[in-house]
Amino acid sequence: MNRNPIMALLAIVLCMSLQAQDVDNDSILKSVEDYIYLGDLDRKESKRVFKQVKELSESGDAAATCLLGILYKDGIGTTLSFDRAREQFMAAHDMGNAKASYSLGYLYLKGLGNIPQDYTKAVEWFTISDHPMAKHWLAKMYYFGYGVPKDRRRALDILRNNTIYNSEVLLGQLENEEVVEDVMAQQDSENGELLETIAEDQGVSLPVPQTETATIPESITGSWKGQWVEMDWSGTQMIRNFPASLTVGEVSDAYGTVESTIQIGESSMTSEAIWRNGELTIFDGRITMEKQYTDHPDYTTLDYGLNSMSFTIGNIEGTDYLLGRLDTQVLDWSEPGPPMLLLLTQNGVPISEEALAAFAEQGDSFIKLYPNPFVNDLLIHYELETDAHVQVRLMDYYGGANVENVTSGFLRAGEHVHTISNGSLESGIYVIHVQVNDKVYTKLVIKR
Incomplete structure (x- = not known):
């Protein structure tokens, strides 16, 4: 008979202990977020922060796992890695963290780092997430027709039901734009005129004339x-x-x-x-x-x-x-x-x-760098059409000296990402030198 009150007391104590731990974890994560937001990052402190967040993540804290993804995405306290960031966001999403699913959508929306830009995946993740900023971006995608058929009415409804200041401010602008466009459309109809604008509707394209093969100019003086x-x-x-x-x-x-x-x-x-x-x-x-x-x-x-x-x-x-x-x-x-x-x-x-x-419609350059300029970490991203022998080097622009051999060897066709982590590298201009078989590609990069 006396065991029930004791067990109940133990349960209360355990519950209070877990609640206290949650509060303590929340305060730690809040301090880390404040540290990131202020932007005055110290290398030693960043490593301590990363270790602290990683330990909380490994203990099963979903918010910490999401924050760990942000640290990987921004290269704070660790090597910059969008692949690891995506992994952490996925893990946090599986634990029910809405900010993580929003963060995944944001990666795909803008194609950050080596993550492929993909409106369809961005819409999927924004739709899944209950995070207010996910709804905010989802409204934008419907309004402009990014990855979905353009649906301005639906976009405005999402903003009206998304009770954050960002959506309230944006809603006012878009509603005003709708009124102006209705008036202009009425005037055009009365005058029998057709108003043509750049990118008026998704799926409506301008006639594209034939272009002679583009060449690299020797001078643009x-x-x-x-x-x-x-x-x-x-x-x-x-x-x-x-x-x-x-x-x-x-x-x-x-x-x-x-x-x-x-x-x-x-x-x-x-x-x-x-x-x-x-x-x-x-x-x-x-x-x-x-x-x-x-x-x-x-x-x-x-x-x-x-x-x-x-x-x-x-x-x-x-x-x-x-x-x-x-x-x-x-x-x-x-x-x-x-x-x-x-x-x-x-x-x-x-x-x-x-x-x-x-x-x-013309294509981008072979080498893509992120970020440029860079401070600590630099991602080198390129895609091989076929298997090839590849050599990637970081070279001093003015002296021509080889600073770092990034990779050298036989690589399979597909996308490849290499990371340069050299916080001690002197500020200046460098050359990323990528040789694919006998063909050489170069791109300048600035180290701050």
Whole structure:
């Protein structure tokens, strides 16, 4: 008879102990999140934080497992690894963590690091997750038709039922846009006019004229004018465009140093750069652009770091166009920017929407780097069409000396990712040298 009260007391004590442990774990994870958010990261402290979160994750804490994925994604206290980040997010999702499933959707939405960009998978994970930001992004995808048929009514309903400030602010803008578009559509109908806009509807494409084979220009010295184009994350839809200009000075030394000035809309910057093999690598490029939509009234612009531009020249119906593919970084978020293009001419020929559509279909460079510029870890990503002997090296740009042999050997066809982890590497410009059988690919990278 006396055992029941004792057992009940033990159960209460155990329950209180577990609750106290949960509270303690929550406070630890909150302090780690605050540490990450402040951004003043110390190498030794980051390693301690990573170890602490990893121990909590191994004890079965779902929130810690999700946070461990974030540490892998950002390379905090450990080697940068998107594959390990994805593994941790999957594990945390299996334990019922909504932020983890949202994080998986975000990886696929933007194709961060070596994760393939995939709207379909992003929609799947955002739909599964109960995290408010997953619903916020799901609404955006329905509104713009990313990975799903465009359904603005459904998008607005999701935002109305998602009770976070971000969705409230975005909803106000989109509802106002709907009213404006209804008025414009009524006017067009009355006047019998058809309003054509860039990327008006998913699945409606502009006629694409024939383009002569694009070539890498030997020089881009001079003044160029045209359009800057922001693409969606898949690189298949044109979102918006602004007037743009590019002025490049004469090469001043054997290393290809030039002075460059870029203007996009109302924002401009001047910086030293290196012109090499059709690529303009910019030392200190920064452009401020107004956001198309915002989910906070205090943050209406984004600062973009302009890292490099890969140029080709193509001809459409007798006109030579200079196409630049921009490698950018959203400095506010410390992540890559969406695909962006510069389409320019030297003779003042207006840029047609047909020309934009034609050049937007051209492919990206063989080597993809993340992040660029880098501080500690650098991911080198490429895809082999066939089995090949591959050698990857990190080289000093100015001296030409070999700094690090990344890999050398026979590799199978498919995607390959290599990581350079060298926090002690001196700041400067380096060359990623990838030799596939007898063919050599190079790309400049900046170490901060």
